[in-house]
Amino acid sequence: MKLYDLAIIGGGVNGCGIARDAAGRGLAVHLCEKGDLGSGTSSASTKLAHGGLRYLETMEFRLVREALAEREALLRIAPHIVRPMRFVLPHRPGLRAWPIIRLGLFVYDSLGGRRTLSGSRSIDLARDDAGASLRSPDGRAFEYSDCWVDDARLVVLNAMDAAERGATIATRTACVAAERTGGVWRVTLDGPQGRSTIRARGLVNAAGPWVPAVAQGSLRANAAADVRLVRGSHIVTPRLFEHDRAYLLQQRDGRVVFAIPYEDDFTLIGTTDVDHDGAPDHVEPSEAEIEYLCEAASDVFRAGVRREDVVWAFSGVRALHAGGDGAAQKASRDYALELEAGEGRPPLLTIYGGKLTTYRRLAEAALDKLAPAMSIPPGRWTGRSPLPGGGVPAAEPLADRLAAHHPYLSEALASRLARTYGSRAWDILDGATSARALGYVFGADLSEREVRYLVAREWAETAEDVLWRRTKLGLRFSAEERETLARFMPGGDV
Incomplete structure (x- = not known):
């Protein structure tokens, strides 16, 4: 029975981030995830690496400062999946006052030690392209910087780096029991090959919204912290505006909603903040949430958004370290760490909350x-060492180099490979001299060669893993194409 230094339950961004850091320090690490990597909350975010401008209103200055500094770190270590983005914040009479917004953006610019991102500025919507798609194109607005990130790929890249540094990453593997015995943890796992047992000197519960269930079930203990489950939902529509900036839209109920350019031809709109009752498995947006987001966009954009315009809707449940009866959107997104240890008792660390x-x-x-x-x-090494594929200045020059060495690639495909895999795109294309060498194309330029890479190197087992987490090509696949891919996958999800 193998002895690890650290066993981690949960393959979301927090669990995979801990696995990467620990493996890089020389620890023997085992991470188990009952489903696919990032298949819960970590793939259902608003796809932003940001400080959280609205958290200034709740005086969470430490959280905002830390998150703003982390934007710069993510740009350094993963420039292929993280990119700067400008956000337009239209002023709406009767809501937050113009001087208050200006002050908030000044603090936002100053708080996080901004180095590479541009500062905020005021714009005249009547003279700026950002006003062309709005119902009220002649007002005032502010523009500021944050970053976009492919959340699900961020999770996978941390797992890949951890594995390349010696960690064991066990997907589709649930922790069914863990007990302290002989000065270590004895952890029973249920995976594709059946039941197995490992030992570990320390245990981390990073199961996100499943933290209480893991604590009470597998660990036979009570989750001591007060966990509040909050559902955040998003919709995706055909593109609502032509430029590459995003919008932060103030709502009459005090919330804010983002509208973000997404996968070239779409707009991502979200999020909601609704208390979630019940299990966090298979979470879907309610019709009320979808309608709320449609109305929020229609209230601002000239094109409007109807229910039939929604091409995809998804939800994630955040496990927030907060209680009480206040509004869900005001619950803190900060994280909390609870350690249970003592003389002769191997430690248990429980992770609550946190932002992507x-x-x-x-x-x-x-x-x-x-x-x-x-x-x-x-x-402190993880903020300097690139994630897999991240050793490139940016995705665009890489796409040009890929196209130059592989002239059979379309411009769109070279760009997608660069933005998705960074320098690891060379591994996918290694030895290929023609489009035929990439094998069968399932749809939307997704080749057999790429799928085999995802299965061999990125733990993809089902069509859903490939189409909605490793890529977002599910937006472009027909039902027939999805079925063909599903039959090809080792998971056999049809």
Whole structure:
């Protein structure tokens, strides 16, 4: 029975971030995930690496400062899946006052040690392209910087880096029991090959919204912290505007909604904040949430959004470290770490809350928290070392180089491969001298060669893994094409 230094339950961004950091410090790491990597909350975000401008209203300055600094770190280590984006914030009479917005953006510009991103500025919508798609194109607005990130790929790249540094990543593997015995954790796993057992000197519960269920079920303990489950839903529509900037839309109920350019031909609109009752499995947006987002966009954009315009809708459940009866959107997105350890008792660290943007800092804090109870080498390395594929200046020049070496690639395909895989795109194309060498094309330029890479290197087992997490090509696949891909996949999900 193998002995690991650290066993991690949960293959979301926090679990994979901790696995990467720990493996890079020389620890023997085992991570188990009951489904696919990032198949829960971590693939259902608004796809932003941002400080959270609205969190200034709730005085969460530490969280905003940390998240703003992390934008720069993510741009350094993963420039292929993270890119700067400008956001337009139209002023709406009767809502937040113009001077208050200006002050908030000044703080936002100053708080996080901004180095590479441009600062905020005021714009005249009557003279700026950003006003052309709006119902009221003659008002005032602000423009500021944040970043877009492919959330599901961020999870997978952290898992890949952890594995390449020696970690064991076990997907489709549930932790069914864990108990302290003989000074270590004895962890029982249920995976594709049946039941197995490992031992570990320390255990991390990073199961996100399943943290209480893991604690009460597998660990036979109560989750001590107060966990609030909040559902965030999004819709995707055909493109609502032609430029490459996003919008932050103020709502009459005090919320804000993003409208973001998405996958070239679409607009992503979200999010909601609704308390979630019941299990966090198979979460879907309610019709009320979809209608709310349609109305929020229609209230601002000239084109309007009807229910039949929605081509995709998805939800994720956030496990927030907060209680009480306040509005869900005001619950803190900060993280909390709870350590249970003692003389002769191997440590258990439970992760509550957290934002996609700050996952790397959360991982550092988790290992710092475990260090007194375990022998963990110090180090701050994850903000400097590129994630797999990230050793490139940006995706666009890489796409040009890919097209030059592989002239059979279309411009669109070269760009997609660069934006999705970074320098690892060379591995997919290695040895190919023609389009025929890439094998069967399932649809939307998704080749057999690419799918085989995802199965061999990125733990993809089903068509859903490929179409909605490793890529977003599900937006472009027909039902027949999805069925063909599903039959090809080793998971056999038809």
